[in-house]
Amino acid sequence: GDSVTQMEGPVTLSEEACLTINCTYTATGYPSLFWYVQYPGEGLQLLLKATKADDKGSNKGFEATYRKETTSFHLEKGSVQVSDSAVYFCALSDPYGFGNEKLTFGTGTRLTIIP
């Protein structure tokens, strides 16, 4: 079955540091890939997504590139801010599920940015 392996946390960085959160996946077919963010006490928000190989998703300074050859979708940001502190989830979905679509999530990575 489909699975997502995500970098273990927690991750603590200083403000303006570079961020990479690793994500690799196992799936049959050609899944869509997502990064969701959960800020403290809040629900899940879509951060970015990519639907096919070599697509780059980007939002709020975050980027991730769909790498089919390495089955990866690593999240990157060049300069993090305190407001980026949250839990980040990598996820995949088989878009051609014929009604059986579901998101399969990684375990989440807690990111804390210190001033």
Add this chain to the structure above:
Amino acid sequence: DTAVSQTPKYLVTQMGNDKSIKCEQNLGHDTMYWYKQDSKKFLKIMFSYNNKELIINETVPNRFSPKSPDKAHLNLHINSLELGDSAVYFCASSQEIGNYNYGYTFGSGTRLTVV
């Protein structure tokens, strides 16, 4: 103008009680879901409904019974609550066009605490 709204946001109840969580989406999406997030932040699908029809039931105890009166609503009823049911429950919806899934929108979650 909340896209996916859940009520209540917090629910504290005693073991053995029966409780319901309601979810409504105003996005016109065809498919709705319930996900459970445990204390370690791990997210796992419980159910999905497509146009009021149950599609996915991921080996959830039959104490959990989803009900979809129309495609804009998916409620979750839980009988005989147990301590292990304590979690955050997220409702979500998605839209498929020609069997292609265009993405998911999540509600803000219901934190259920069983004491």
